[in-house]
Amino acid sequence: MAKAQNREWVSLQCPDCGNRNYRKPRRTRGEYKLNISKYCPACRTHKVHKEKKK
Template sequence: MKNKERFVFLECTECRNRNYTTGKRIRAEYKLEKKKYCRFCRGHKVHKEKKV
């Protein structure tokens, strides 16, 4: 049985810190983009997917 999910980092677009990890389907062709809290910027900012 193959693993169908991989882990990716979510990186803040403003300060470039990698604050979160999450799972993503391997065959998904889209890039994750979520609005999450960044403790370094002290606010809710857009976080984009980066590889582990």
């Protein structure tokens, strides 16, 4: 079983309004996307969110 204790959470921040709309567990191993297109309710459209550490 994988250890869930080491899980790190990152926020996905909208570059335009600065809202942190999503959180997701950061993967410590392997590749992961730094920029993810997500819907921002403040901008009312999809924006490329960037990962931010809390």
